[in-house]
Amino acid sequence: MARAAAKVPATEVGESTERVLQILSESARLFATNGYDGTSMRDIAEACGISKSLLYHHFADKDEIFARIALGSTRELYHFVFDRLPEGATPSERIRAFMVATGEYFQRYRWAWLASTSAFWNDPEQRRQKERLMWRDRYEGLIRTLIQQAIDAGELRPLDVPLAGRLVLSALNWMHRWYKPEQGLPASQIADAYFDMIFRGLKAD
Amino acid sequence: MARAAAKVPATEVGESTERVLQILSESARLFATNGYDGTSMRDIAEACGISKSLLYHHFADKDEIFARIALGSTRELYHFVFDRLPEGATPSERIRAFMVATGEYFQRYRWAWLASTSAFWNDPEQRRQKERLMWRDRYEGLIRTLIQQAIDAGELRPLDVPLAGRLVLSALNWMHRWYKPEQGLPASQIADAYFDMIFRGLKAD
Numbered sequence: 001m002a003r004a005a006a007k008v009p010a011t012e013v014g015e016s017t018e019r020v021l022q023i024l025s026e027s028a029r030l031f032a033t034n035g036y037d038g039t040s041m042r043d044i045a046e047a048c049g050i051s052k053s054l055l056y057h058h059f060a061d062k063d064e065i066f067a068r069i070a071l072g073s074t075r076e077l078y079h080f081v082f083d084r085l086p087e088g089a090t091p092s093e094r095i096r097a098f099m100v101a102t103g104e105y106f107q108r109y110r111w112a113w114l115a116s117t118s119a120f121w122n123d124p125e126q127r128r129q130k131e132r133l134m135w136r137d138r139y140e141g142l143i144r145t146l147i148q149q150a151i152d153a154g155e156l157r158p159l160d161v162p163l164a165g166r167l168v169l170s171a172l173n174w175m176h177r178w179y180k181p182e183q184g185l186p187a188s189q190i191a192d193a194y195f196d197m198i199f200r201g202l203k204a205d
Numbered sequence: 206m207a208r209a210a211a212k213v214p215a216t217e218v219g220e221s222t223e224r225v226l227q228i229l230s231e232s233a234r235l236f237a238t239n240g241y242d243g244t245s246m247r248d249i250a251e252a253c254g255i256s257k258s259l260l261y262h263h264f265a266d267k268d269e270i271f272a273r274i275a276l277g278s279t280r281e282l283y284h285f286v287f288d289r290l291p292e293g294a295t296p297s298e299r300i301r302a303f304m305v306a307t308g309e310y311f312q313r314y315r316w317a318w319l320a321s322t323s324a325f326w327n328d329p330e331q332r333r334q335k336e337r338l339m340w341r342d343r344y345e346g347l348i349r350t351l352i353q354q355a356i357d358a359g360e361l362r363p364l365d366v367p368l369a370g371r372l373v374l375s376a377l378n379w380m381h382r383w384y385k386p387e388q389g390l391p392a393s394q395i396a397d398a399y400f401d402m403i404f405r406g407l408k409a410d
Contacts, residue, residue: 035240092408147407157409160398167402170379171372178371193365197372201406202352203297204362 020058022048027065036066067128074135080105082142091150096195098143102172103191143168167198225263227253232270272333279340285310296355301400303348307377308396348373372403
């Protein structure tokens with residue numbers, strides 16, 4: 001229940017949800033451009049083309065908007081990816097699915113992704129910061145588990161599992177620094193190509 | 206001459222150079238923590254344990270410190286890596302050397318690295334921003350050239366060269382988000398392990 005209430009990328013899209021998503025999206029963009037301190041509730045209202053009173057109808061203050069973006073996006077990433085791991089597939093195929101799903105998430109909720117990985121702002125509240133890190137750790141734990149399972153199944157060679165997990169996450173996480181949504185491959189296809197490179201290696205057969 | 210003057214990681218270390226490096230290091234840390242706008246010349250002087258007048262003896266203003274860190278570190282990275290590519294080695298060995306040298310640079314000049322990759326602050330001056338990007342592009346162009354040469358030599362399979370280059374750079378660039386200098390492997394060894402994973406692939410032989 002609590003989870004559904006704080007969900008960022010809503011699945012049911014009504015008039016009000018659309019509005020909330022617009023507010024979160026514009027806020028994330030403004031925070032990323034001007035910083036948390038450099039963004040006011042007035043700026044957010046103006047960017048959304050709505051009155052300040054309508055903005056306050058949805059959110060008590062800037063901090064509530066921040067928390068919703070930051071926590072929601074990290075938790076959602078985990079669930080989004082987890083839900084897309086095919087049951088009964090081989091461990092390697094599940095690693096591929098993990099990567100492709102992360103690319104898909106990145107593509108669909110790019111603003112939330114930028115907000116959650118952005119180094120622009122740190123959450124002033126220790127407790128929320130911890131909760132975000134907990135979800136980030138679960139996400140990282142998931143790829144490590146998949147890699148370990150693939151090694152156990154003899155599909156991957158014996159590896160430094162945390163480091164191999166970091167290699168996978170680095171490729172995915174760095175996309176936000178260069179990816180242009182309007183040109184080139186969709187992020188999910190890039191993630192798929194990365195899987196192929198990392199799994200098979202770059203060297204000639 | 207101009208290049209030597211703006212060099213950040215100095216090779217000749219005198220009393221004054223040490224001081225300048227300390228100022229640049231502390232400034233980079235403060236900018237990264239509190240943002241460019243949130244850092245004053247007074248803060249920098251205090252962090253260095255020096256008077257404001259001594260600080261102004263070395264730098265005219267905050268912007269000069271910023272420019273020195275940002276431009277210097279990007280240009281230096283390129284030269285540092287380029288100088289460490291072994292002549293006459295195979296293309297693949299040169300890719301490994303590129304990665305290991307980047308890890309070494311990261312380790313030695315971590316503050317400058319953080320400053321140059323930090324998303325906290327954008328250079329207000331268009332011209333300097335362009336110059337930084339030019340060096341960043343040359344650095345990226347270098348790994349693409351090495352990959353293309355390795356493909357031409359039959360050492361790597363035919364690949365999307367820009368994407369393969371991004372995979373390599375992603376692994377290296379993301380280190381600053383998780384690397385703890387006081388624990389685990391040195392960054393150069395991590396880069397070497399990444400080369401092995403990317404070159405041979407994770408899959409079992």
